[in-house]
Amino acid sequence: MWLMAAVLGLAGCSDPAADGRFEIKRLDANWLSEQVRISTEQRLELSEEARDALIHGVPLTLALDLRIRNTSNQIRAAENSVRYEIRYLPLSDHYQLAFSDDTPTRIFPRLRHVLADLSRSSIVVPTGVLPAGEYEVLARLRLDQNTMPPPMRLPVLLSSKWRHDSSWSSWPLLIATAGSSQ
Numbered sequence: 001m002w003l004m005a006a007v008l009g010l011a012g013c014s015d016p017a018a019d020g021r022f023e024i025k026r027l028d029a030n031w032l033s034e035q036v037r038i039s040t041e042q043r044l045e046l047s048e049e050a051r052d053a054l055i056h057g058v059p060l061t062l063a064l065d066l067r068i069r070n071t072s073n074q075i076r077a078a079e080n081s082v083r084y085e086i087r088y089l090p091l092s093d094h095y096q097l098a099f100s101d102d103t104p105t106r107i108f109p110r111l112r113h114v115l116a117d118l119s120r121s122s123i124v125v126p127t128g129v130l131p132a133g134e135y136e137v138l139a140r141l142r143l144d145q146n147t148m149p150p151p152m153r154l155p156v157l158l159s160s161k162w163r164h165d166s167s168w169s170s171w172p173l174l175i176a177t178a179g180s181s182q
Contacts, residue, residue: 021043021045021164021166022042022043022044022045022062022141022142022143022164022165022166023042023043023141023166024040024041024042024139024140024141024166024169025041025042025043026040026041027039027040027041027137027139027169027171028040028171029068029137029171029173031127031130031135031173031175034126034127034128034129034130035124035125035126035127036068036078036124036125036127036137036173037122037123037124038066038121038122038123038124038125038137038139039120039121039122039123040064040120040121040122040123040139041119041120042064042118042119042120042121042141042166043119044062044115044118044119044141044164045115045164046060046111046115046164047161047162047164048161049159049161049162050143050161050162050164051111053152054086054087054088054095054111055088055090057088057090058148058149058152059085059086059087059147060085060086060087060143061083061084061085061086061143061144061147062083062084062085062086062118062141062142062143062144063081063082063083063084063141063142063143063144064081064082064083064084064121064123064139064140064141065079065080065081065139065140065141065142066079066080066081066082066123066125066137066138066139067079067137067138067139068125068127068135068136068137068138068173069135069136069138070133070134070135071133071134071135071136071172072133072134077127077130077135078125078126078127078128079125080123080125081100082099082100082101082121082123083099083100083144084097084098084099084100084118085097085098085099085147086111086114088111089107092107093109094107094108094109095107095108095109095110095111095113095114096108097114097117097118130175131175132175132176133174133175134172134173134174134175135172135173135174135175136170136171136172136173137170137171137172137173138168138169138170139168139169139171140165140166140167140168140169141165141166142164142165142166143162143164143165145157145162
């Protein structure tokens with residue numbers, strides 16, 4: 001019981017002014033041929049703690065979560081999560097960006113170049129055949145805490161300086177008859 005109170009007390013003492021945040025600024029979605037092509041523009045800023053962990057050998061995994069659902073009945077038509085892993089390479093003083101799909105790994109001289117590259121994404125989400133109607137694309141960008149090393153998971157969970165996640169954002173997607181969309 002006292003352990004639970006201590007953990008909750010620590011969570012309440014964390015600094016609310018975290019300096020790293022993710023935000024999805026824009027999303028364009030088009031449905032064609034049983035798939036939705038999604039282009040996003042996002043702002044990514046890592047907190048000083050996240051940058052420090054990266055420099056000390058902790059890879060950071062970012063996840064872009066996407067859901068497509070029918071607005072009339074709220075049924076999910078499709079969902080997808082794309083992961084990006086950022087890793088610091090100390091021997092070459094470069095940063096590596098790896099993708100969860102077949103995209104080749106890329107190397108950058110500075111972390112700001114990695115974040116600039118990640119500020120725009122293009123993703124294809126297979127949906128299968130969808131009836132015409134109004135849909136919405138829900139999206140969020142987050143730091144995947146489950147991929148952190150086990151000793152760091154509790155501090156990362158409790159500290160506001162590790163809360164980079166954007167909120168869920170919604171954008172309209174109209175699927176018209178004959179496979180066209182807006």
